[in-house]
Amino acid sequence: MHIDIDKDSCMGAGQCALTAPDVFAQDDDGYSTVRPGREDGGGSALVREAARACPVGAISVSERAG
Template structure:
């Protein structure tokens, strides 16, 4: 399963990219996205914390990730 970011909900706060920069980044418009090849979390222990840090809950992390 893959990490999901609801682009309609994301406000570009960047907390995910600050918390888990090895998995998340921000696009040219400032909205969050998952780095290429990291859709499964890349083994980062901070993926779930990054999802919790999102102020609008735009990130979904399957139980099998992180």
């Protein structure tokens, strides 16, 4: 799994961090970020739900090839 956050679109609503706090956090400016070591989703079943919860669609989740 690969998680991408469009930093230009992110408005810092924090829905991702509320939905999957083990994977997402907010940086010092209040914008979403993926926690270090969790770039692959960390096995969390809530990653896709967190992407859907983003009010501006700034998070995309895809499967890694291979």
